[in-house]
Each structure stands twice: as C-alpha cells, then as structure tokens.
Amino acid sequence: MLKYIGKRLFYIVCVFFIISIIFFFLYNAIPGDRAMMQIAHLQGKVSEEQFQRMYQDVRNQLGLDDPAIVQYGKWMGGILTGDFGFSTFYKQDVIDVVVDPMKNTIFINVFSVILALAVTIPLGIFCAVKKNSAFDKGVQVATIVGYSVPVFIIGLVCIFVFAVKLGWFPVSGMGTPNFQGTPWEAFWDKLYYLCLPLIVMTLGSLGGMTRYVRAAMIDALGQDYIRTARAKGLREKVVIFSHAWRNALLPVVTLIIGWFLSIFSGSLMIENMFGLNGMGKLYITALMNQDYDLAMAVQLFYVVISLVGNLLVDLSYGIVDPRVRITE
Amino acid sequence: MSEKQKNNARKNSLFQRLFGGKQGKSIFEEEQVQSPSKTVLKNFISNKLSVGAVLILVVMFAAVFIGSSFVTLDLSYAESSQQNVAPGLSLLSVPNALKENGASLSAGSTFSVGADKDGNVYVWGHPDISKTISMEQIPEDMGKVTMVSAGYDHAIAVNENNEVFCWGNDRLKQCAVPTQDIASHGNVVQVLAGYQISVALMEDGYVLYWGNAALNDVMISSEVQGTIAKVALTSDALIGLTFDGEVVYLGGQKTAYSTVPESLKSGVVDIAATGSTCAGLLENGEVVVWGNITKSEGTVPAVDGKIVSLVGGRYHYVGLTDKGSVVAWGDNTFGQLKLPSSVGEGITQVFSGFYQNYALDEDGNVHSWGLKGYVFGTDGLGRDILTRLVHGGKMTMTIGAIAVVISTVIGIIVGCMAGYFGGKVDMFLMRVAEIISAMPFLPFAMILSSIIGNSLSETQRIFLIMVILGVLSWSGLARLVRAQVLSQREQEFVTAAKAMGVKQSAIVFKHILPNVISTIIVNATLSFATCLLTESSLSYLGFGVSLPRPTWGNMLTGSNNSIVIQNYWWQWVFPALALSICVICINTVGDGLRDAIDPKSNER
Numbered sequence: 001m002l003k004y005i006g007k008r009l010f011y012i013v014c015v016f017f018i019i020s021i022i023f024f025f026l027y028n029a030i031p032g033d034r035a036m037m038q039i040a041h042l043q044g045k046v047s048e049e050q051f052q053r054m055y056q057d058v059r060n061q062l063g064l065d066d067p068a069i070v071q072y073g074k075w076m077g078g079i080l081t082g083d084f085g086f087s088t089f090y091k092q093d094v095i096d097v098v099v100d101p102m103k104n105t106i107f108i109n110v111f112s113v114i115l116a117l118a119v120t121i122p123l124g125i126f127c128a129v130k131k132n133s134a135f136d137k138g139v140q141v142a143t144i145v146g147y148s149v150p151v152f153i154i155g156l157v158c159i160f161v162f163a164v165k166l167g168w169f170p171v172s173g174m175g176t177p178n179f180q181g182t183p184w185e186a187f188w189d190k191l192y193y194l195c196l197p198l199i200v201m202t203l204g205s206l207g208g209m210t211r212y213v214r215a216a217m218i219d220a221l222g223q224d225y226i227r228t229a230r231a232k233g234l235r236e237k238v239v240i241f242s243h244a245w246r247n248a249l250l251p252v253v254t255l256i257i258g259w260f261l262s263i264f265s266g267s268l269m270i271e272n273m274f275g276l277n278g279m280g281k282l283y284i285t286a287l288m289n290q291d292y293d294l295a296m297a298v299q300l301f302y303v304v305i306s307l308v309g310n311l312l313v314d315l316s317y318g319i320v321d322p323r324v325r326i327t328e
Numbered sequence: 329m330s331e332k333q334k335n336n337a338r339k340n341s342l343f344q345r346l347f348g349g350k351q352g353k354s355i356f357e358e359e360q361v362q363s364p365s366k367t368v369l370k371n372f373i374s375n376k377l378s379v380g381a382v383l384i385l386v387v388m389f390a391a392v393f394i395g396s397s398f399v400t401l402d403l404s405y406a407e408s409s410q411q412n413v414a415p416g417l418s419l420l421s422v423p424n425a426l427k428e429n430g431a432s433l434s435a436g437s438t439f440s441v442g443a444d445k446d447g448n449v450y451v452w453g454h455p456d457i458s459k460t461i462s463m464e465q466i467p468e469d470m471g472k473v474t475m476v477s478a479g480y481d482h483a484i485a486v487n488e489n490n491e492v493f494c495w496g497n498d499r500l501k502q503c504a505v506p507t508q509d510i511a512s513h514g515n516v517v518q519v520l521a522g523y524q525i526s527v528a529l530m531e532d533g534y535v536l537y538w539g540n541a542a543l544n545d546v547m548i549s550s551e552v553q554g555t556i557a558k559v560a561l562t563s564d565a566l567i568g569l570t571f572d573g574e575v576v577y578l579g580g581q582k583t584a585y586s587t588v589p590e591s592l593k594s595g596v597v598d599i600a601a602t603g604s605t606c607a608g609l610l611e612n613g614e615v616v617v618w619g620n621i622t623k624s625e626g627t628v629p630a631v632d633g634k635i636v637s638l639v640g641g642r643y644h645y646v647g648l649t650d651k652g653s654v655v656a657w658g659d660n661t662f663g664q665l666k667l668p669s670s671v672g673e674g675i676t677q678v679f680s681g682f683y684q685n686y687a688l689d690e691d692g693n694v695h696s697w698g699l700k701g702y703v704f705g706t707d708g709l710g711r712d713i714l715t716r717l718v719h720g721g722k723m724t725m726t727i728g729a730i731a732v733v734i735s736t737v738i739g740i741i742v743g744c745m746a747g748y749f750g751g752k753v754d755m756f757l758m759r760v761a762e763i764i765s766a767m768p769f770l771p772f773a774m775i776l777s778s779i780i781g782n783s784l785s786e787t788q789r790i791f792l793i794m795v796i797l798g799v800l801s802w803s804g805l806a807r808l809v810r811a812q813v814l815s816q817r818e819q820e821f822v823t824a825a826k827a828m829g830v831k832q833s834a835i836v837f838k839h840i841l842p843n844v845i846s847t848i849i850v851n852a853t854l855s856f857a858t859c860l861l862t863e864s865s866l867s868y869l870g871f872g873v874s875l876p877r878p879t880w881g882n883m884l885t886g887s888n889n890s891i892v893i894q895n896y897w898w899q900w901v902f903p904a905l906a907l908s909i910c911v912i913c914i915n916t917v918g919d920g921l922r923d924a925i926d927p928k929s930n931e932r
Contacts, residue, residue, distance in 0.1 A: 015763050026779055144919070148912040150861045152868050153904040156887060164894045171890045268770055269865060273888055283771060284869060287778045299775055302768040310766055 001318065008314050012307050019303050020079075024072050027296055079300065085293030089286065094297045097282070102301065104174070105278035108194065109267055112201040117256070120206055124213025128221060128248075129240055139210065146207020155200045155273045162196055169196040172275035197274045201267065205259065212255050213248070220248040257312045264305055368846070371924035378920025381913040388910055392721035401719040403876045407710035409437035409480060409603075409642065409682055410702075415713075415898050417701040419453045419684055422694050426450050430694040435641075435681030436478030436521070439463045441485070445692060447472025449485055453684075454701075457481045457497050459895065467493045478681060479521030484528075486516045492528060500524045502539030509536050522561040529559050533571060535578065545579035552576050560601035560640070562619065567606050569599045575608045584620045591616055600640040602658065607645055609638045615647065623659035631655050641680040641698070648678050654687055662699035671695045705898035708886060713902055720878035721906060727794050727873070728859040734798025735859075736805060736852045740841070743809025748817060748836045758810070761803040769800055770865060777871045786877065793872050797859050805851050812844035846925040853918035857911045864907055880907040 036055065046054070059065060066074070078085070084094035127136045163171045175190050220226070221244050229239045268280030275281070279298055286294035362370070373379060419438065422430075426442045433442040439453035441463070449470060455463035463483060471487040482496030482503055492510055494503035502524050510516060513530035520527040525539035525546065533554045537546050546566045558569040559578070565585045566578040575592040577585055585606050598609040605619035605626070613634030617626040623643040635647035635655065644658030644665060652673045656665040662683045675695075677688040683699035704713035746757040773796050781789050816822065817840070825835045864881030866872035873879045880903045887893060887900035 015759075015766055018763055019767060026775070029779060144915055145908075145912055148857065148861075148915045149908045150864055150868075150911075152865065152884065153908055156884070156893060156900055156904060159890070160893050160897070164890055264768065269869070272869060283774070287774060287871070292779075295775060295778075299771055302771045303766070306766050306768045310762075 004318050005315060008311055012311050016303065016307055017076075020076060020300070021072065023296060023299065024075060025068075027292060028068070028071075084297040084300075087286070087291050087294040089289040089291035089294065094294050097294060098279075098297055098301070101278045101282045104276060105264070105267055105271070105280065108197065108201070108270070108276070108278060109264060111194075112198050112205070112267075113256075115198060115202045116205045116209055119202065120209040120213055121252075123206075124210050125217050125240065125245060125248075127210070127214045128217030131218060143207040143210050146203070147211070148207075150269075151200065151204035152269050152273060154204050155197075155270065158196060158200045158203070159273075162199070169193075172273070174275070174277050194276070197270050197276060200273075201270050209256075209259065212259075213252055216248040216251045216255075217244060219251075220244040223247070254313055254316045257309055257316060264302060368921075368924045372920055375920045375923065378917055378924075381916035381920070384909065385913045385917065388721070388906070388913070389725070392718055392725060395718045396722045399715045399718055401715055401878075405709075405711055407642075407706075410706050410710035411708055412896050412899075413438050413454055413702055413706040413710075414456075414896075415701075415703060415705040416454065417703065419699055419701040420696040421452055422686070422696055423450045423452055426694060428691070428693050430686075430688050430692050432474065432476050433679045433686045433688070433694065434476050434478040434483070434521075435679060435684035435686065435698075436463070436483060437480050437682050439478060439483075440681075440684055440686070441476045441478040441483045442686075442694070443473040443476050443485065447474065447487065449473050449476060451483075461497055463496055465495060467495050475516070475519055477519045477521045479526070480523040482521055482526070484519045484521045484526055486519055486528075490515050492516060492519065494521075494526060496521075500540040502526050504538055506536060506538055518559060520559060520561045522566075523563050525561070527559055527561060527566060529556060533557065535559060535566075535568065537566070545581045545583060547580035548578045552578070558599055560599045560606065562601040562606060563603040565601075565606075567599060567601060569596055569608075573597065573611075575599055575606075585618065587618070589616050589618050597636070598638045600638040600645060602640040602645065603642045605640075607638060607640065609635060609647075613649075615645070617645075625658040627657055629655060629657050637678070639678050639680040641685065642682045644680070646678050646680045646685055648675060652676070652689075654678055656685070664698045666697060668695055668697050671697070704902045705896070707883075707899050708892070708896075713883075713898060716878040716883055717880075717902055717906055720880050720883050720903065721910075723790070723873060723877065723879045724860060724863055724867075724881065724907070725910075727790065727797070727863050727879070728856055730794045731797035731801070731859045731863070732852055732856045734795065735800075735802040735855060736848065738798070739802040739805030739851075740809055740848060742802065743806040744813055744836045744841060746806065747810040747813025748832070748840065750814075754810070757806070761806050764800060765803040767800070769862070773797070773800060773862070773866055774869065774871045777866065781871075786874070790873055790877075793863065793866065797862055801855060801859065801862075805848070805855070808847055808851060809844060812847055813840055816840045816843050850918055850922045850925060853914060853921060857914040857918065860907070860911055860914070880910075 064071075082095055084098070086092075087094050087097050090097045123139065127139050130136050159171055162168050170193055173193055175186070175193050179186060179189050181189070221240075223244075226239060226244055229243045230236075234243075264279075267278060268283065270276070271278035271280035272284055279301060283295060283298040286292070286298060419440070422440075422442065425448070426433075426444050429444040429446070431443050431445045431447075433440065436453075439451055439455045442450050442452075444450070447470075449466055451463045451466060457463060461481075463478075467485075470485055470493050471489060471491070473485045473487050473493075475486040477484045479496075479502075482494060482498070485493045487493070490510070492505045492507070494505050496503060498504065502521070503526070505526075510528060510530070513532055513534045513536070515531040516528050517531055518529040520529075522539075522544060525537060525541065525544045527546075528536045530536065533556045535548050535553065535556050537548075541547070544561075544564050544566065548568075552568065552570065555570045555572070556568040556576075556578075557571045560567050562585060565583060567585060567588075568576050568578045570576060573594050573596045575588045575596050577588055579586060584604075589608075591610070592608040595611050596608045597611055600607050600609075601619075602625055605617055605621050607615055607617045607625075609615055613631065613636070615628045615635060615638065617628070625643060625645060628645075628647075631647070631649055632653065633649040633651040636650050637648045639646050641664055642659070644656060644660070646654060646656045648654055652675045654667055654671050654675055656667060658665070660666070664680075664683055664685060671687050674689045675687045676690055679686045679688075680698075685696065685698045687695045689695070702712050702714065704717060706712055707716070742757050742761065746754040746761075776796050777789075777792065781792055784792060813836070822835060822839060825839050830839070860880075863872055863879065864884075867879045867881030868884050870882070870885060872881060875882055875885070883903040884900055887896075892899055
C-alpha cells in the first residue's frame with residue numbers, strides 16, 4: 001500500500017509540473033509587455049532617458065530577457081516559496097488577495113457537500129429499496145431534470161422564488177453592509193446571506209448524486225448475500241442498512257470525492273451570481289481585468305484541488321479494491 | 329403467379345420495408361433472429377419517455393435551424409422605444425367600443441390612445457410604463473375629448489372645452505400643462521406628445537411646448553412664433569408649417585433637419601416626421617424627405633392619384649391620396665407597409681406612430697396594421713426575444729455539435745490506439761488523457777478563451793470555443809473506448825483478422841470499432857448535452873460567444889439582477905426554458921439509447 005501511495009504521489013507531482021509548464025507558456029503567450037504595463041503610468045512624467053532606464057530596470061527585475069527555462073524556474077521557485085506575484089488590479093501581493101476568498105470558497109463547498117449528502121443518501125437508498133414505485137419514478141424524472149438544468153438557471157429560479165417573490169433571503173452579498181454585533185451574530189448574518197447560494201449549489205448537485213447512490217444501492221441489493229440475509233430471516237432494516245448499504249458505500253465514497261472537485265467549478269458560477277467573495281469571483285475579476293498573476297494563482301488553486309482530489313480517488317479505490325493496487 | 333399478384337407482393341414488401349408491418353407468416357416460417365440494430369430500435373421505441381424526448385428535440389431543431397432562415401437577425405439592432413416590452417400581441421387590439429366609432433387615434437411607443445365620437449378615451453397595447461406608472465391611469469372628468477396624442481411614455485388629450493390633459497411619465501415635466509398660457513391663446517388646434525416633450529399648437533399660430541427642451545432641440549424664434557399652421561416632431565426635433573406654406577425648423581442648433589430643402593420654401597400643404605427624418609408635401613402631391621434617411625424613408629412609391637395628407641411612424645411614412653386610398657413606404661421590419669385588404673378606398677384619416685398604424689374610414693371604422701407585439705417580448709435593448717432565441721439556439725447547438733464531433737474523433741482515435749497497441753503507446757496516451765482530465769474544466773476554458781480570444785475576430789472566437797470544448801472533453805470517451813477495445817482485442821475475430829494479414833489500422837478501425845460503436849453513440853449523445861451546458865455557462869460568464877451575437881447562455885447574462893428577474897421575467901424565462909428543455913431531452917434520449925443498447929442497465 002505504501003508503495004502504491006508513493007507511486008501515486010510521484011505521479012501527481014509530475015502532472016502538476018507538466019500543467020504548470022503549460023500554464024507558464026500560455027501565460028507568456030499573452031500579448032503585451034508586462035514591464036511596460038508596470039511603468040506605463042510614469043511615461044511622460046519623467047524624461048525619456050530616465051524612462052528607458054527604468055524600463056530596462058523593470059525588465060531585468062522581471063527577468064524578461066532571460067531564456068524561457070530560467071524564467072520558468074524563477075516563476076516556479078516563487079510559487080513554491082509562496083510568492084505568487086503581484087496583483088495589478090488589487091495593487092497587493094497575490095497571496096494576500098487570495099486568502100479570504102479561499103476560506104469562503106472552501107467553506108461554501110464543504111457546507112454544500114454536507115447538505116447534499118444529507119439529502120441524497122437517504123433519498124437514494126429509499127429509491128433503490130422502493131425500486132420502480134411511483135415515488136422512485138418521480139424521483140428519477142426529477143433527477144434527470146436536476147442534472148440537465150445548468151446551475152445558473154437553478155440560481156435564477158431560486159432568486160426569483162425565494163428572494164424576490166417570498167423575500168426570505170437577500171438577493172446577493174456576503175453580509176449586511178456595516179454590520180455591527182458580536183462575532184457570533186456576524187457569523188449568523190453571514191450564514192443568512194449564504195443560505196440561498198448554498199441551497200442553489202445543493203439543488204444543483206442533487207440530481208447526479210441521487211442517481212449514483214441509487215445505482216450503487218440497487219447493485220448491492222441484487223447480490224446473493226442479500227438473498228442469504230433475507231433467507232436467514234433478518235429484519236429488512238438490518239438487511240438494507242447493515243448488509244447492503246455498507247457495500248454500496250464503497251463506490252459512493254469514491255464518487256463523492258470526484259464529485260466534490262467538480263462542484264468547485266460550479267461554485268465559480270454561484271459566487272459570480274450571488275456576488276460572493278470567493279475564488280471564482282476573484283478569478284473572473286482577474287481575467288476580466290487582465291490581472292494574469294492573480295488569475296494564474298487562482299488557476300493553480302483549482303489545479304491543486306483537482307489533483308489532490310484525484311489522488312484521494314485513487315487512494316480510496318486502492319483501499320476499496322485491492323486489485324487496483326496490484327495492477328498499478 | 330399472375331402479374332397482378334406479383335405487383336401486390338412488391339407493393340407489400342415496399343410498405344413493409346418503410347413501415348415494418350408484419351406479413352402473416354405461419355409459425356414455421358417466422359423469422360426468429362433479429363439484427364442487433366433492430367433490437368435496439370425496438371427497445372428504444374418501446375420507451376415512451378425517450379420517444380417523446382426525440383420528438384421534442386426534432387421540433388426544437390427544426391425551429392432553430394429552419395426557423396432561423398425565416399427570421400433575420402440584425403446584430404446591430406437596438407430600439408429604445410421598444411425596450412422591455414412584455415410578451416403579447418395586443419398592440420393593435422383596438423377596443424370594441426372604439427372599433428366602429430373612432431374619431432381621433434394616436435400610436436405611442438408600445439401603447440395607443442384613441443377617442444371615440446362621444447369623446448371617451450381608450451388605451452390599449454402595453455400601457456405599463458414602469459411599476460407605478462400606467463397609461464391606463466387616464467385622468468377622470470376629461471369631458472368630451474376631441475384630440476389625443478400618444479408619445480414615448482406619455483399622452484395628451486384635448487376636450488371640446490379646450491382643456492388639455494396629460495398623463496403618463498412626468499419625470500421631465502412633460503405632463504406639466506401650462507394651463508394659463510393655453511387659455512390666453514384661444515383654441516388648441518394640434519397637440520403632439522414626443523420623447524420627453526409635449527407640444528401644443530394654438531389657433532393663432534402660436535406654439536407652446538413643455539417638458540425636456542434640452543434633449544429635444546426646440547427653440548422657437550419670435551419671427552415664426554404666431555405663424556405656424558402645423559407642427560411635427562421627430563424623436564429629437566420640431567418642425568413647423570407656416571400659414572404661408574413654408575416649412576420652418578423650430579430649433580436653435582444645426583442638425584440634419586435644420587437645413588430645410590429649397591423646394592419646401594413655399595406651396596407646402598402638409599408636413600410629417602419619422603424618428604429621424606422630416607417630410608413636406610407639396611400641392612402637386614410630391615413628397616420631399618430630408619434628415620437622417622436610414623431606412624429608405626425617402627423612396628416614395630408611384631401613387632395612383634395624389635397624396636393629400638401625410639403622417640410618419642418611427643421609420644416609415646403613410647400617405648393618404650385624394651381617392652381615399654393609403655400608400656406607405658420606408659422601413660418594413662414589422663409589416664408597417666403591409667396594408668390590410670380592408671384599407672382600400674374611402675379612408676378619411678390615417679394615424680401613424682412608431683410601428684403601429686390606424687386608418688379611419690367614412691363610417692368611423694378603425695383599421696389597423698403594423699407591429700402587433702412580440703410573442704416572447706423584447707429585451708433591454710428593444711430586440712425581439714423570439715428572434716434572438718432562434719438564432720441563439722442555432723449558435724448554441726452548432727457549437728455543441730461541432731465540439732462533440734471534435735471530442736469524439738479525438739476520443740476514438742486515442743482510445744483505439746491506446747487499447748489496441750498497449751504498452752508504451754497506451755501508457756503515454758493515457759497519461760495525456762489524465763492530465764487533460766485533471767485540469768479543472770471551466771476555469772481552464774475561461775483562461776484559454778480570455779488569453780487567446782482577446783486577439784481574435786468574432787468568427788474565430790466562435791471556432792475557438794468549439795475547439796476548446798472539443799479538445800478538453802475527449803478524455804472520458806478515450807478511456808471508455810480503450811476499455812472496450814481491450815476486451816475486444818482478445819476475441820477470436822481479431823485473431824482471425826491478424827492471421828489473414830489484415831493491416832493493423834484496418835483491424836482497429838474496421839473490425840474492432842464497429843463493435844464498440846454503440847458505446848460511442850451513447851457517450852456522444854450525453855456529451856452533446858454537457859457541451860451545450862458548458863457553452864452556455866461560458867457565454868453566461870462572458871467568456872464564450874460575445875454579445876451582441878446571441879446564444880442561449882449569453883441571453884441570460886443581463887438577467888442576473890433582481891430588477892430583471894422580477895419585472896422582466898420573459899427575458900430570462902424563455903432562454904432558460906429553451907436550454908433546459910433541450911438538455912433534458914438530450915439526456916433522456918441518451919439514457920434511453922443506453923438502456924436500449926444494453927438492456928441489463930434497465931434493471932438498475
């Protein structure tokens with residue numbers, strides 16, 4: 001098992017470097033002179049000669065005249081030591097800009113995963129047990145709708161119903177402006193504002209997840225040991241939860257992790273819709289304002305999340321299914 | 329067998345081939361074996377849900393691809409007077425009480441006002457100007473109204489006692505009637521409601537105006553004040569006709585209207601104005617048009633008889649001849665020139681405004697033609713949602729389809745090669761696939777589109793989106809195909825093909841691929857749905873196809889605020905519905921196909 005983990009880790013690190021190389025060359029493919037951009041505002045204010053000298057200084061400082069491989073080395077070295085560059089839009093180091101949104105994004109995603117699991121697992125199990133009943137068929141249709149409708153449309157409908165018509169939740173924002181109160185009250189205020197985005201994210205992920213759980217559970221319920229358990233005269237509850245569900249859990253766990261990653265992309269839409277201060281919003285702001293240092297950092301965040309997720313999926317497969325370890 | 333029987337048999341078999349009816353065979357003859365594709369088809373057709381989805385999809389495809397050639401899309405189109413119009417076709421629905429009893433009518437931007445012979449005032453069309461202002465809030469006690477005029481967002485009425493009433497949007501004081509001035513000048517002979525301005529022409533040739541005279545270039549010099557017989561309003565200027573038959577410009581600035589053509593210095597009997605042009609009618613029936621002529625307002629058609637009076641809409645003119653017939657020219661976007669057959673002869677008066685036209689005959693019957701309304705409403709720039717929906721759907725589906733083709737081709741090639749050759753090729757290709765699938769899709773597509781897309785033209789950008797979607801989404805299919813090929817590779821027919829000396833590429837693509845094609849079809853169907861969703865998400869965020877070219881995604885871009893969501897529901901409900909229904913149907917069809925091909929999955 002250790003050897004397997006080591007192998008996967010090594011592989012993930014390799015992939016990270018390959019992706020970072022791709023990004024680096026993409027980054028350098030952006031038209032425009034970065035040195036000129038940094039000091040363009042000084043042009044005309046200082047003498048031409050002085051300006052040229054400053055320009056050359058900045059070029060040297062940014063290392064724009066170095067060969068590409070050296071530039072990549074410097075950039076990667078900076079990233080590994082926590083120096084992600086300078087955000088031209090926020091006029092701050094990228095690392096300072098990113099911290100708060102990252103906390104928010106992780107909070108939203110983890111929270112909505114927990115919410116979604118709390119709904120989908122019981123629902124999936126129930127549907128599997130009552131397979132082909134009217135309720136199950138209704139849920140099947142609803143789940144097709146659920147995973148077909150894009151999350152921004154679910155968002156629009158939810159805003160219309162819950163925020164505009166019923167007025168239960170605020171339309172957008174992360175908290176009451178100029179909120180004053182104890183930290184505890186501030187937390188509740190924030191949670192109140194996050195309610196609607198969380199509902200939308202959860203609704204958006206219900207469809208696919210319910211189908212997974214249902215399929216895994218039906219598979220488990222079709223096994224011979226279930227028949228044996230029933231033949232022994234065990235109570236149906238015990239059969240379902242103790243025998244079937246435990247076995248269905250294994251594929252579900254691996255799926256949950258993979259799905260956990262995909263919702264980070266979904267949260268990008270949600271953050272943009274509801275004006276939440278998260279990584280997705282930051283990413284869009286950075287791209288819209290050509291702040292590529294910042295965009296790169298956020299992009300790397302998504303890559304790392306995705307790679308770590310892949311690693312976890314691999315590892316959980318390894319734990320669940322010993323055959324994987326042998327063939328790899 | 330006689331000739332007739334033979335013919336019959338042939339007919340039967342043709343019928344059977346087309347519609348698959350069964351011929352009464354005896355039990356010994358009955359064919360027991362069905363070809364796999366027939367089984368799949370039979371399974372699929374037995375699934376009512378999927379068949380329904382296929383039907384809906386076919387209808388949508390037809391509407392989008394055939395419909396788009398019927399409705400033309402003008403990308404630069406914007407019409408401020410038609411902003412945020414609710415769905416409906418009521419713009420020309422004249423109230424029954426007025427239909428046979430009309431006296432004075434006037435068409436505003438999206439509503440019309442009319443007075444009948446008894447002096448009652450009616451409003452129809454879309455009377456809601458804002459949440460609180462409605463044109464239906466007609467002032468009470470107006471008495472017997474003789475004249476009405478409807479403008480951009482307000483209306484004016486004059487009663488028999490020479491009292492002027494004004495209602496609608498009063499934000500720029502366009503409804504602040506100067507009662508005393510009016511009283512001091514005698515009778516009102518003409519009223520005009522324009523864009524943020526109201527004009528009243530008095531019996532003594534005096535022109536009174538109120539409202540926003542800064543936006544509208546209105547400045548009447550003392551030389552002409554008191555000599556005016558008729559006035560006409562463009563969307564931002566006022567012209568007048570003097571008692572002597574001369575056309576004068578009633579503004580202070582130099583504009584396209586201010587230089588009145590020489591021929592209109594005398595002998596003019598009528599004037600009219602569209603949104604951006606003015607026209608004068610000479611005694612001999614000749615019409616002279618000047619101003620910003622953009623939609624062939626100046627091309628007067630040959631007329632049977634002589635034009636005796638003239639009115640102007642938004643971009644078209646309507647003339648009334650001495651024989652009582654009507655002639656119209658100019659812009660025909662909404663059928664403003666398509667006269668109904670009932671407007672033949674005996675017309676005494678015509679009224680035009682914006683895109684609606686009304687004609688009164690001798691008996692007071694009201695005939696109407698022009699813009700009826702918008703089936704799905706209009707958006708914030710006055711563009712018809714239905715047109716954009718049809719063209720947006722074409723764009724969304726085309727991008728999705730081409731992206732699927734790209735990803736399927738790459739997926740098949742990579743999967744087949746990796747699966748068949750194995751070893752280092754497999755190792756390499758699968759690592760590439762893993763790297764591609766490890767990249768978070770949406771963020772990566774966004775950064776690609778923003779870095780590469782900045783320097784591209786619009787068409788290139790659309791191709792870029794297709795390629796990005798295609799190139800980033802093949803890894804799943806490649807893995808699937810690889811697994812299938814791996815299982816097929818060891819089958820006897822491959823060994824046989826090898827033994828016969830068939831080329832390797834032929835073995836992979838001609839012998840193995842047909843056996844895995846069903847998986848590929850199902851996968852392509854489902855990934856078509858995914859591509860539609862991704863394209864919409866990208867366009868919605870502003871990183872896909874850019875405005876003003878519509879797609880179902882970017883039609884929703886503007887709707888992300890509570891004002892649009894609440895007040896202009898049609899602007900987001902229709903694109904959202906179209907996209908959702910389309911994706912739901914594709915997914916249903918994909919699921920149905922999978923169940924049909926692999927009946928075992930039905931048991932799940």
